[in-house]
Amino acid sequence: MTDSRTAILADIAAALRRPSPHHHQAPAPPPGPGVPIDWSDPVGVFEKRFTEVGGHWHHPPTRALVLDAVLTIVRQHDARAVLVAEDRPGLLDSLRLAESLRQQGVQVARRLDDRNRADDFEVMITGVDAALAETGTLAFMISPGQGRLATIVCPVHVVLLERARVVRGLGEFLTLAKPLLASGEVSGSFLVTGPSRTGDIELTLTVGVHGPGTIHVVLVD
Amino acid sequence: MKPTSTRFLPVADAALDSAQLQRALTTATGRFTAGRLAAGAELANWQSLRNQGRAIREEAIHRLDELLLLLEQNVRAQGGEVFWARDGVEACTYITDLAHRRGVTLAVKSKSMTTEEIALNDALDRAGVTPIETDLGEYILQLAGDTPSHFLAPAVHWNRDQVAQLFVDKLGIPWTQDVGTLTRAARAALRRRFLEAGMGITGANFGVAETGTIVVVENEGNVRLTTSAPAIHVAVMGLEKVIPRFEDLEVLLTLLPRSATGQRMSSYVSLLNGRRRPGEPDGPTEFHLVLLDNGRSRILADPEGRESLYCIRCAACLAVCPVYRRVGGHAYGWVYQGPIGAVLTPQYLGPEAGAPLPFASSLCGACRDACPVKIDLPRLLLHQRERVVEDVVKRHSGFGALGARIAGWFLQTPARFAFAGALVRTFLHLTGTGRWLRNVPGPLRGWIASRDLPKPPARPLRDLVGK
Ligand code: SF4
Secondary structure (H helix, E strand, O other): OHHHHHHHHHHHHHHOOOOOOOOOOOOOOOOOOOOOOOOOOHHHHHHHHHHHOOOEEEOOOOHHHHHHHHHHHHHHOOOOEEEEOOOOHHHHHOOOHHHHHHHOOOEEEOOOOOHHHHHHOOEEEEOOOEEEOOOOEEEEEOEOOEOOHHHOOOOEEEEEEEHHHEEOOHHHHHHHHHHHHHOOOOOEEEEEOOOOEEOOOOOOOEEOOOOOOEEEEEEEO | OOOOHHHHHHHHHHHHHOHHHHHHHHHHHHHHHHHHHHHHHOOOOHHHHHHHHHHHHHHHHHOHHHHHHHHHHHHHHOOOEEEEEOOHHHHHHHHHHHHHHOOOOEEEEOOOHHHHHOOHHHHHHHOOOEEEEOOHHHHHHHHHOOOOOOOOOOOOOOOHHHHHHHHHHHHOOOOOOOHHHHHHHHHHHHHHHHHHOOEEEEOOOEEEOOOOEEEEEEOOOHHHHHOOOOOEEEEEEEHHHEEOOOOHHHHHHHHHHHHHOOOOOOOEEEEEOOOOOOOOOOOOOEEEEEEEOOOHHHHHOOOOOHHHHHOOOOOHHHHHOOOHHHHOOHHHOOOOOHHHHHHHHHHHHOOOOOOOHHHOOOOOOHHHHHOOOOOOHHHHHHHHHHHHHHHHHHHOHHHHHHHHHHHHHHOOOHHHHHHHHHHHHHHHHOOOOOOEOOOOOOOHHHHHHOOOOEOOOOOOHHHHOOO
16 A cells, blocks of 8 residues: 555656655635626625526515525425424524424424435425525535535425625635634535536436425525 | 547547437537636636636646645545555555445445546446446446446437437336436436445545545536445545645636536535544545546656646537547547547557547647636647657557668659659559549558549659759
8 A cells, every 4th residue: 555655656756857745835825716796785696696507596574584485485395394404503493493394284304313214305404604696606514413415315405594694706615614624623515506407318407316406595684 | 448549430430420429419519618608708807717727737736746645644634544546456456445344235426537547337346346327427328338428428429219218228217208207217216326325436526635625526416425325435536636725726616617517616516524523413434535646647757748637627628629529429439538538548548549539630729728727738639649650650660760761762862853753653643544543552542531632743843844
């Protein structure tokens, strides 16, 4: 094992005609992309770009109406069982989302205890760490309350987005994510832009391949 | 994947005769290019982004060993294993041994040209581990025993009727032309597999040295499931995919999706830092990064050729190439197609195995203009032509020397030269009547087959202008 490593490193150093290096120093990062966008209303930019990639946008006028919006979505999809992530107790729990859904006769689970039952759940409801306006992208950090499957496993994804989480684009997201990933605090992060899609058969756009075919964002003021 | 690049001409001929393939290629490449142009035009600084992208890749290649050591250190620090593989055999053996040790008999895979390059599926099969391709295009090809013809849209040469029949035969669904229904059938068939598999295998678009993050870009969500459900995640990464800084992703993740599919961002980008942390509810309990050389350090050793290592596999150069657009991917005969394939194949497999490919280009430069990291593909193609010719000369040095001696004798005096001209003229006029050369023997025939050459006039210019 070490043999291959030593051999490869020696080959590279020989190829570059210099000795193998001993240490590393990161130079300053290059300037990021700039986009001619009107940034006076980043949430508006996000809404536009998110809907352009096929996302469904909901903006209840008051926080009290968020619950109704979510209920309407759940009913619209005829969902009998939903997953409500345990992450962000502040947001999802202050809305008493799980309880309210249960009262409406919807089966609610907070965790996917048995992965083999994943297909029982039609809808997953989660918070989100950042929304990238420039590309209409949602960014999720893995956390104890919201693992990897919680944002991919169901056919419908409902995301509750607090206004303050909207950032301009990739650059700002990378700044947020870097310390968490570099320190090893979390094991990963996902960028999600629109529904799961494929063009593999005759380039015909088809949504809902392995991930959700429908994605809703409910803006929470 | 067994290379068949030397059969470029016959396969290309067959492709030109297939009306269905021609239609598919025209539509697909036209759409890819239109999408790319629109997505690039939207950004005022697209050209400077391309320069930055190139600078990042250039830096990475010139600091390759240093950055790989840093990547290794950071992956290990977060509990991941790193294995350095000199070639495909070492990489495959490491993965099959790991599967054996953990009792894995089923592995789910996401699309990865690097694993095609080392024929990982065959190795897994031989080792008693069933590999399941989960990208829809790759799944179709695996069910059919076919090979990819485009490294982004691997089944671009299949039409819906063919997929329908395949799914009737292999998945037992009723025949349908509805692409949505076909896609759902594949989803249902693969769903179980994600949950049953003991190992998930992916490639890597980028490996960030500074943070130990493996970045995988996709649209279907199969990478997400491959790296979430199985207990072991193995990422197979070509050495050259390393990048220095986390911030570099801002440039590269802007360039790649826009150049590849014309999307502002691909549906899913996974930034993965290894195995699940304590408290996290799911994710693999083991992460293995396989760093694959397999010829890359040899390519690096050629200062004229190493620019091909900058490639981020967006496939933009395929879509604009007048040759790829007509002959399709199979003619290239290996894992990588189009202009970049015509450079990489002889680089990886040697000038003999990849011989015809660098010549399958008009050197129009459309690929260079399309490339998000500004790789000078025409220059690289010329360089590979040189290598192929050098190789042929080396292998036939006897012939070459004899030919040069004969030519040298004829060129020594004007009289000998005139005599040689008369000989050739007479000979060519013996091949038949008419203005054009048609019936010529020997090696000339191949040259004439696709070109028109007028016969030489009865009297050469030298006679007309006088002595
Ligand atoms: S050579 Fe350039 S255009 Fe072609 S696939 Fe690589 S990065 Fe894309």
